[in-house]
Amino acid sequence: MPSLQRTEAIARRQLITVSSIHIALDLTAKGDRFASTATISFTARPGGTTFVDFAGKRLLGAELNGSPLPTDSWRDGRIPLPDLAADNVLVVRGEMAYSGDGEGLHRHVDPADGRTYLYAMSFLDAAPRWFACFDQPDLKAPISMTVRAPTGWTVLGNGRFSQVEPGLWQLAPTPPLATYFVTLVAGPYASVLDEYSSPRAAGPIALGLHAKQSLADQLRAEAPDILEVTRIGLDAYHDLFAVPYPFGDYHQAFVPDFNAGAMENPGCVTLRDAFLFRGATTDIERGTRAGTITHELAHQWFGDLVTMRWWDDLWLNESFAEYLAHRVCADRTRYPLWIDFGINRKDWGSVADQAPSTHPVAGNGAADAAAALADFDGISYAKGAAVLRQLAAKIGDDVFLAGLRDYIDRYAYGNAELGDLLLSWARAGAGDLGGWADAWLRTSGLDTLSARPDGTLQRRGDTRREHDLAVAALAADGTELDRRRIRLRGADADTGVRGSLVVPDAGDETWASVRVADGLAGLSSISAIEDPQTRVVLWNSIRDSVRNAELDPAIALDRVLADVADEPSDLILRAILGFAADQLAGPFAPLADRSARLARVAATAERVLAAGEPGSDRQLIGWQLLIRSSADTARLAGWLAGTGLPPGRQLDDELRWSIVTRLALLGDDSYIEPMLTRDRSAAALNHAARARAGRPGAADKALAFAIISEQSRLPAYELYATASGLFPPGQAAELIELAERWFATMPDTTRFRRSWALGQVLRLSFPVAVGTPDLLEQARRTLRRTDLDPLVRRALTDGTDQLERVVRSIERYA
Incomplete structure (x- = not known):
């Protein structure tokens, strides 16, 4: 199906105005198909011609103003609409296919209990996969629905559904919506219901949280925090925008196999169900979820109300x-x-x-x-x-x-x-x-800011950009000696700050790369700096310097491992020690040095684990990082058996899968099937897919590669898990030939994969860990192809850039 051209969208918008859309769905049939009828009322310039978007499996019939349209006119996802009247009614009846890639109307059969769950994802151009529509963001219209579903199901959408008889649900017309916001959530969902009231709101707002039945316990456990964050967000946005929440009820459905973090469908946000944590959880995970909840809530005004x-x-x-x-x-x-x-x-x-x-x-x-x-x-x-x-x-x-x-x-x-x-x-x-x-907004790239001991702030980049920021002077032990705010205009400025170590953007408030004198050699401890934002700036400077081959990754690793265990912020600790494990001991290390460097990371994770209070977030972070980096198979197996566990800690299924996955990567896959017997969840299938892909054997690698390079009926998340586990850094020397096959094969997966899933599989499986000059040259040759799909080209461009940075760094510091 061709992508909608901007010129086509402009022409269609100038020709028509959509008055209303009614969607009738029958979800009761067995099999992988469902019936969809869209009735669209719209005005037009009389005599004009346009098209409606329809990506069903079979067009059963279409009528424009009572006259049938030839079904064989449907081509490439479009039905031509000739000779429009001033006022028009279009009816399109189709047989549609449930999706397994997280777009359109996605169907998930929960392996834990066999129950079926549906949700619709219409972003960016997936709406026509479940109903006919004029699919572009500037043709907003009220949406109404009639849905026939199996008895006992819950049906949710962009407004309040009413069950008018068992299994028959009706949605009253919504406010005008862009088609990419339209959603449906249907199935035997577990629910937690509540209400929000505020003088700022137009009236009480019904709140709903929903998840599949196998996550009902997690939903109930996490509901207090989710609802508290939701109420805080509603209070905040009523204050900030001075406009009441505009879409009636507010549901948040935690759905399976979701591609993105969440989607801002008005009145019915969909979020990945991994936000309902199955194991031990830190405030970092809950903070990430809080950010997602308030992000999608902000969209109700900024994006949904105004699009x-x-x-x-x-x-x-x-x-x-x-x-x-x-x-x-x-x-x-x-x-x-x-x-x-x-x-x-x-x-x-x-x-x-x-x-x-x-x-x-x-x-x-x-x-x-x-x-x-x-x-x-x-x-x-x-x-x-x-x-x-x-x-x-x-x-x-x-x-x-x-x-x-x-x-x-x-x-x-x-x-x-x-x-x-x-x-x-x-x-x-x-x-x-x-x-x-x-x-x-209309330029790309970022400036680089550096400061000399005499207080001169220098900028490399676009001098039109003004930077409003703080500049701080630090003593060698990290003590802050001075701080001043400046507005940088032009190439450089005298900040008035003097010291042996002067830090630009010490509050992390602008968009720029930061460099400090002598690469932090004069600073004994980043972790001793009081301001966490200044520490963020300096750690980011190290990461950025490594990626730009300005800092030897071995020196960066020394700095991280000497300092990060004392980092006060769990957020920073996990990010930076994770960077050491995944990058400094991974692609940015010569193949021969990777295992030794990862062992040093494991030793630091051991320190973090030992220093953490029993049951604390810090202890859990240390343990999780140690599992990721340890090569001690006997100890890992012992933990899996429940022996030698850290004080105050118990195993849960998520920790077990982390250990099983690590053992499989180290060559012992004997624990995968017993874990699948113990844990029959969808999450378990994803973990098992990643663990199998990580196995070092040639036959196992060939099987995993076939899953991502050939058409597969696996759910999207199992596909992504396989892709992410295929090229671990510790096996890179054995994977050179497979990486070469990747470039010969993966760009042509457009034959059977599209949109989000296409780009995601390419990004997750890109063999950057196999950082050889020959592979880089093959990547460049592949990019010279003139027939690449835009999403393929983007994934290849970004992956090749990462590969080039890895090769350049290794060659410079070998």
Whole structure:
């Protein structure tokens, strides 16, 4: 099915206006098909011609204004609509297929109990896989539904469903929605129901949490924290936006096999069910979940109530939700998410912004929906959020929020674009922001900031960008001696800060790479620095310097292992020791040195484990990292048998699977099948898939490679798990030939794989760990192909860039 071209979307929007969409579904038939009837009312310029999007398995019939349309006119996912009237009614009846890739109407049969669960994912262009529609973001319309489902099921959607008779559900018309927001959640879901009330809200808001029955205990256990974060988010956004929550009930469904972290469907957010933790959990995981909950809640206003016109402005959704979620969680919950933003999210975005595939935050010129999806990355999220944080500092928080309120009020239930938002800020008192937008939103890449002991702050990059930041001077022991705020304009500035170690952006408030004098050689301890944001900046500087071959990974590893065990923040500890295990002892190490370097990481994880209080988050983090890095198979097997466990700790199935997976990677796969007998969950199948893919035997590798390189009926998550386990760094020397086959085979998986799943499998399986010059040359040759799908090209471009950085670093520091 061809991707919708922007020119086609503009032409269709100029021709028609959609008044309403009614979707009738029958989900009671046996097998892998269901019936869908879409009735679309729309106005048009009389005599015009357009098309409707339909990606069913069989077109059963289509009528325009009472006249049948020829079923054989349906081609490439489009039904032509000729000779339109001023007022039109289109009825499209189709036989549709349930999906197994997390898009369209996805069906999951829970291996734990055999129950069937459905949910719909319409992003980015998957809506036509379950109902006919004019699938573009600027043709919003009210949605109503009639759903016939098996008796005893729960049915949820973008508004309140009513069961009018057993198994027959009706959804009253919603406010206008873009088609990519439309969802349906149906099945024998377990539920926790509650209510939110506030003087700011239009009335009481029904709250619902839902998950499959095999996760009912986890849902009930986690519900208090989830509901508390949801209420805090609703309070915060009512204060920030001064507009009541606009979509009636607010459901959050934790669904299986979900591709993304979550999806902001108005009134019925879908989230991956891994957020209902099956094992011992730290505040880091709960903080990540809190960020996701508040992110999707922010979308109810920013994205759902006001929606971008075209995918170029996807950042108007994601950057704002990212910024607001971290702001709300940091200000109002117990989760320190600005630390998470710096050490995790900004690092993700920084890698994307330094890759050849980098792009501006806004206005990327996406010619079609597929190209826009390829640019859905850390720039859209983390860089955009950092840039918004800078803007709030530049124009002041009051003006920043007043502009957002003007924007939401003015374009509610409609569509808008970047220029509209800039005008809203101008009306609020920000003045002309055209220059700011050109410098920050319409350029790519990031500046590099460094400071000399004499206080001179130097910038390499685009001098049009203003940086509002703090500069701090540190003593050799990490004590902060001085700190001042400056606004950097031009190439360099005198900060007035003097010291042997001067740190630019000490509060981690802007978007830039940071370098410090002598590569931190004069600093005895990063962990001793009081400000966690300054520590984030310095750790990120080390990671970035390694990736750019400015710092020997062996020296970086020495620094990490000498320092990180004393890091006060669990968030930072886990991220940086994880970086040591996955990168410094992995792809950035020569093949012959990897096992020795990983053993040093394991020794540091042992220190963290031993120093952690029994039952504490720190102890669990140390244990989890030790399991990932240990080569002591006897000890690992002993833990699996329940002997020698850390004080105050018990095994759960998630920890067991971590040990089983590590043992399989080390060559002992005898524990996989017994664990599957013990744990019959969908999560267990995913763990087993990863463990099998990690086995070192040639036959096992060939089997795993066949799963990702050939058409497979495996659920999406088992496919992803197989992809992620195929090329572990410790086996790289034996996997060179398989990596060469990867480049010869994987680009052509477009024959049977599409959209999200296509890109995800390529990214997760890219053999960056096999970091040889010959493999890099093969990657470059593959990129020179002229027939690559945009998602394939993007995954190859990013993977090849990582591979090139690995090879360059190893060659420079060998």
